[in-house]
Amino acid sequence: MEANLASYIQEERSKLNQLLSRYLNHLSTPEILGQSTKYSIEAGGKRLRPILMKLTCEGLNGDPERVYPAAMALEMIHTYSLIHDDLPAMDNDTYRRGMLTNHKKFDEATAILAGDGLLTNSFQLITETDYYTDSEKVFIIKKLAEASGLEGMVAGQVMDMQAEKELTTVEQLENIHRLKTGKLLTFSVVTGAFLANAKQEILEMMEQFGTTIGLIFQIQDDILDVIGDQEIMGKASGSDEGNQKSTYPSLLGLEGAIEHKNRYVMQAKHLLHEMKLDQSLLEQLVDYLSNRDQ
Amino acid sequence: MEANLASYIQEERSKLNQLLSRYLNHLSTPEILGQSTKYSIEAGGKRLRPILMKLTCEGLNGDPERVYPAAMALEMIHTYSLIHDDLPAMDNDTYRRGMLTNHKKFDEATAILAGDGLLTNSFQLITETDYYTDSEKVFIIKKLAEASGLEGMVAGQVMDMQAEKELTTVEQLENIHRLKTGKLLTFSVVTGAFLANAKQEILEMMEQFGTTIGLIFQIQDDILDVIGDQEIMGKASGSDEGNQKSTYPSLLGLEGAIEHKNRYVMQAKHLLHEMKLDQSLLEQLVDYLSNRDQ
Numbered sequence: 001m002e003a004n005l006a007s008y009i010q011e012e013r014s015k016l017n018q019l020l021s022r023y024l025n026h027l028s029t030p031e032i033l034g035q036s037t038k039y040s041i042e043a044g045g046k047r048l049r050p051i052l053m054k055l056t057c058e059g060l061n062g063d064p065e066r067v068y069p070a071a072m073a074l075e076m077i078h079t080y081s082l083i084h085d086d087l088p089a090m091d092n093d094t095y096r097r098g099m100l101t102n103h104k105k106f107d108e109a110t111a112i113l114a115g116d117g118l119l120t121n122s123f124q125l126i127t128e129t130d131y132y133t134d135s136e137k138v139f140i141i142k143k144l145a146e147a148s149g150l151e152g153m154v155a156g157q158v159m160d161m162q163a164e165k166e167l168t169t170v171e172q173l174e175n176i177h178r179l180k181t182g183k184l185l186t187f188s189v190v191t192g193a194f195l196a197n198a199k200q201e202i203l204e205m206m207e208q209f210g211t212t213i214g215l216i217f218q219i220q221d222d223i224l225d226v227i228g229d230q231e232i233m234g235k236a237s238g239s240d241e242g243n244q245k246s247t248y249p250s251l252l253g254l255e256g257a258i259e260h261k262n263r264y265v266m267q268a269k270h271l272l273h274e275m276k277l278d279q280s281l282l283e284q285l286v287d288y289l290s291n292r293d294q
Numbered sequence: 295m296e297a298n299l300a301s302y303i304q305e306e307r308s309k310l311n312q313l314l315s316r317y318l319n320h321l322s323t324p325e326i327l328g329q330s331t332k333y334s335i336e337a338g339g340k341r342l343r344p345i346l347m348k349l350t351c352e353g354l355n356g357d358p359e360r361v362y363p364a365a366m367a368l369e370m371i372h373t374y375s376l377i378h379d380d381l382p383a384m385d386n387d388t389y390r391r392g393m394l395t396n397h398k399k400f401d402e403a404t405a406i407l408a409g410d411g412l413l414t415n416s417f418q419l420i421t422e423t424d425y426y427t428d429s430e431k432v433f434i435i436k437k438l439a440e441a442s443g444l445e446g447m448v449a450g451q452v453m454d455m456q457a458e459k460e461l462t463t464v465e466q467l468e469n470i471h472r473l474k475t476g477k478l479l480t481f482s483v484v485t486g487a488f489l490a491n492a493k494q495e496i497l498e499m500m501e502q503f504g505t506t507i508g509l510i511f512q513i514q515d516d517i518l519d520v521i522g523d524q525e526i527m528g529k530a531s532g533s534d535e536g537n538q539k540s541t542y543p544s545l546l547g548l549e550g551a552i553e554h555k556n557r558y559v560m561q562a563k564h565l566l567h568e569m570k571l572d573q574s575l576l577e578q579l580v581d582y583l584s585n586r587d588q
Binding site for chain 1: 443445446
C-alpha cells in the first residue's frame with residue numbers, strides 16, 4: 001500500500017473507532033449487552049466501508065466530515081452481519097480477526113441480541129444526527145435498509161447458505177456476492193457521492209463502481225483462502241476447500257481467478273477515470289483491495 | 295369483548311394481514327426467505343399494536359388511514375422479535391399460536407435471517423411511503439428504533455434472560471416488562487397520537503398510557519399461564535412455573551396479581567379520561583386486555 005493511503009486509513013480507523021466507542025459508551029443498556037456490542041465493534045475491522053465513503057465524498061469535493069454518522073451506521077450494520085454470520089446455525093466460526101467470535105466470547109443469545117441491537121441503533125443514529133436534513137436522513141436510511149434487508153445483504157446470506165449445498169457457476173457466485181458484500185460497499189460510495197451533492201449520473205456510476213470493487217474484494221478473499229498466510233489473516237486459510245464451498249479458484253483455477261479479478265480492476269479504474277477520480281486515493285484503494293494480503 | 299370492539303378488531307386484522315402479505319409478496323427475495331417471513335407474519339397474531347395505533351389516531355380525530363405504514367412496520371418488528379425470542383438459544387419454543395415456531399418449520403439460520411430481514415425492511419417501508427412527510431418519517435423511525443433497540447426491547451430481552459437465573463422483585467420484573475413489551479406498545483399509541491397531530495402534552499400522557507397497558511397485558515399473560523386454557527391459547531400453560539421464572543403470580547400470589555392488574559386498569563382509564571378518550575373503543579380495549587383468555 002502506498003504511504004499516503006496507509007496513513008489516511010490509519011487515521012480514519014482511529015477516528016471512527018473513537019466515534020463508535022463513544023456512541024456505544026453513552027447508551028443506557030444492560031452491562032452484558034454493552035460489553036458484547038463493544039467487543040465486536042472494537043475488534044479491529046478494516047473499516048473499509050467508512051473509508052470508501054469518506055474518500056468518495058472528498059474526491060467529489062464534498063465536506064468529508066459529513067460522512068461520519070452514515071459511516072458509523074454502516075459499520076454497525078457490517079458488524080451485526082458478522083456477528084450473526086458467525087453463529088453456530090450459520091458459519092459456526094470460533095475465531096474472527098484472531099479473536100473469539102461474539103457467541104464464543106459471550107453466548108449465543110447475547111450474540112443474536114447484540115446483532116439485533118446494532119442493526120436497530122444504526123438507523124436510530126441517523127435520525128439523531130444534526131449533520132443531515134430530514135430529507136437526507138430519509139435517503140440514507142432508505143439506501144442503507146435496501147442494501148442490508150430482504151432484497152440485499154440478508155438475501156445474499158441466504159443464497160450463500162443454499163449454494164454451499166450445491167455446485168454453483170461463476171454467474172451464481174457473483175449474484176450472491178453482489179448482494180452479500182456488494183450492496184453495502186455500493187452504499188458506501190453512493191452515500192459518499194450523495195453527501196457531496198453529486199449529480200444523478202455520478203450516483204449511477206458509483207453504483208457500478210461499488211459492485212465492481214465488491215467483486216474484486218471477494219475474489220481476493222477467495223484467493224487469500226488458498227494462498228494466504230494464516231498468521232497475517234487471523235483466521236484459518238484453506239477453510240473454503242474444507243467446506244467444499246464454490247469459490248473463484250475452485251471454479252476458475254487460481255490463475256483464472258487472478259485474471260478475472262484483473263478485469264474488474266481495469267473496469268473499476270475506467271469508472272474512476274470517467275468520474276475524474278483517477279489519480280485519487282480511491283484509485284490507490286482499488287489496488288490495495290486487489291493486492292491485500294489480509 | 296363488546297360487539298363493536300370485536301368487529302373493529304376483526305376488520306382491522308384482516309386489512310392489516312392483507313397489506314402485510316401484499317408487501318412481502320412484492321419483494322424480490324430468495325424463495326425460502328419469502329416463505330419464512332410470510333409464515334410468521336401470516337401466523338395470525340392479535341395485531342394488538344396496530345389496532346392500538348389506529349384507535350388512538352381515530353380517538354384523537356386524526357385520519358386513521360395514515361397509520362398503516364407505521365402499523366405495518368411495527369408489526370414486522372414485533373414479528374421479528376417473536377422469531378428471535380423463540381430460537382433455541384433464547385426461549386427454545388417449539389410452538390407459537392398453535393403452529394410450529396419459525397426455526398422448527400424452517401431452520402435456525404433461516405429464522406435468524408428472516409428476523410433480521412423483517413427488522414431491516416420495517417424501516418425501509420417507512421422511508422418508501424408517500425403517507426408521511428420526511429420529517430414525520432424521521433420522527434417515526436427514531437421512535438420505532440428507540441423502542442426496539444439497545445435501550446428498548448432488545449435490552450428488555452437481555453434482562454429477561456438474566457432474570458431467569460436469579461430471583462426478581464416486582465420492581466425488577468416491571469423494569470423488564472417496560473422495556474421488553476412496554477416500549478413497542480407505547481410506540482403504538484404515541485405514534486397514533488402523533489399522526490393525529492396531538493399536542494406534546496397528549497404525547498406525554500400517551501407514553502404513560504402505553505406503559506400502563508403494557509403492564510396490564512403482561513400481568514394477564516402471567517395469570518393466563520397459571521389458569522389459562524391450553525386449547526384456547528395455542529401454547530402450553532404452566533410453562534413459566536416449569537421454567538422457574540419469576541412472574542406476577544409467583545411474586546404476589548394469584549389474588550395479589552389480579553389486584554395489582556386492577557390498579558393499572560384504573561390508572562389507564564384515568565389517563566383516558568384526562569385525554570377525553572373515555573367512552574371510546576380504547577377504553578373497551580383496556581378491559582379486553584385485562585380480561586382476555588388468550
